[in-house]
Amino acid sequence: MKILVIDDSLLDRKLLIRTLKKAEINNEILQAENGEEGLEVLAQHYMDMCVILLDWQMPKMSGIEFMEGVTKVPAVASIPIIMVTASSAEENKQQAYRVNPKLAGYIVKPFKPEDLISAVKSYIK
Amino acid sequence: MDTSNVQNPEKVSTWQRFLNKYILRVDEVSPTGFTLALALAAAVKKIFKDKADKKFSSEPLLEKKLITQFVGRMRIDAMQKFNRPTVFSTIHFYKDAKQMSKNKPIGVLIVYIERKYILELLHILKYPPIDDDEEEEVKDACGALCNIIAGYFRNEMISLGYPTLEMSPFHSYINSAINGVDYCVEEIYKYEVSFEIQGDRRLVTEMVMGPLRRA
Numbered sequence A: 001m002k003i004l005v006i007d008d009s010l011l012d013r014k015l016l017i018r019t020l021k022k023a024e025i026n027n028e029i030l031q032a033e034n035g036e037e038g039l040e041v042l043a044q045h046y047m048d049m050c051v052i053l054l055d056w057q058m059p060k061m062s063g064i065e066f067m068e069g070v071t072k073v074p075a076v077a078s079i080p081i082i083m084v085t086a087s088s089a090e091e092n093k094q095q096a097y098r099v100n101p102k103l104a105g106y107i108v109k110p111f112k113p114e115d116l117i118s119a120v121k122s123y124i125k
Numbered sequence B: 001m002d003t004s005n006v007q008n009p010e011k012v013s014t015w016q017r018f019l020n021k022y023i024l025r026v027d028e029v030s031p032t033g034f035t036l037a038l039a040l041a042a043a044v045k046k047i048f049k050d051k052a053d054k055k056f057s058s059e060p061l062l063e064k065k066l067i068t069q070f071v072g073r074m075r076i077d078a079m080q081k082f083n084r085p086t087v088f089s090t091i092h093f094y095k096d097a098k099q100m101s102k103n104k105p106i107g108v109l110i111v112y113i114e115r116k117y118i119l120e121l122l123h124i125l126k127y128p129p130i131d132d133d134e135e136e137e138v139k140d141a142c143g144a145l146c147n148i149i150a151g152y153f154r155n156e157m158i159s160l161g162y163p164t165l166e167m168s169p170f171h172s173y174i175n176s177a178i179n180g181v182d183y184c185v186e187e188i189y190k191y192e193v194s195f196e197i198q199g200d201r202r203l204v205t206e207m208v209m210g211p212l213r214r215a
Helices: A010-022 A035-048 A063-070 A090-099 A113-121 B009-021 B031-052 B097-101 B115-124 B135-159
Strands: A002-006 A028-032 A049-054 A081-085 A105-108 B061-066 B086-094 B107-114 B171-174 B189-197 B200-209
Touching: A002 A010, A002 A035, A010 A028, A010 A113, A010 B135, A028 A035, A035 A049, A035 A063, A049 A063, A063 A081, A063 A090, A081 A113, A090 A105, A105 A113, B031 B061, B031 B135, B031 B189, B031 B200, B086 B097, B086 B115, B086 B135, B107 B115, B107 B135, B115 B135, B115 B200, B135 B171
Parallel strands: A002 A028, A002 A049, A049 A081, A081 A105
Antiparallel strands: B061 B189, B086 B107, B086 B171, B107 B200, B189 B200
């Protein structure tokens, strides 16, 4: 099963992927630079997707807009999404859970590797 | 005798000591701007503490500067910060999603890093290395750091009672932004907060924030 990392920063994507690999999570990892690209990747691979790591502030389509779309499509609504974002405000976290009550995790950057791994591991197939 | 205009000498002295501590170089002090500049300084210090358990070699330097406006945008000359090639990133703040969709920012944060120092800074903050010959990778790395600083800064603002602002994605540049950057055009001053690492000025942040009401 595949993992989708959606973040506009190449450095942040590298950091996420490196953290997963170091923890011996060897699933195939797909990448997208924003929500729009994320939807395109998801459309092609949703049958094999086990978890999505999603940034908030991105050009073209933000993480929140991405989730708003995804939660309305039954075929992909059940794919677990973990937000990994610099938006650490409680209000933002509540907004994210309002948009997607099934949100699988909310991790604040800069994150601790163990927090990311423990959030991701339960969804790895 | 009317003494209402005479300042309390004890208060002035305390205020002066406070200013001296942060080496503030201003002609006048705008409480909101000054408070937010301190919040920005605190945010950057926290990131270095949380991410690398590191402290700066001296207290951050705070300066209040006039904004140079050009056709409704703020001019930026990043080369003035270090007199060397410089990468910088901007993140805008908006009162709400509606203002964001109209592109009417209430504030902007700019993070400047001397280009040749970016690899070392990433190493300190435990990021993976990048190819520093690749302009896009350098800009992206600066943007990622700007994003984290903006997030921490916004949290500091919230803890001071300011509302939760919307944040834009980052935009990054090398040396200058030819058309300037958007900002809250009513503002005249920007606040610069610079940080020394191992005795050298390595990281400079700038902030402009329009009027905000505390809760």
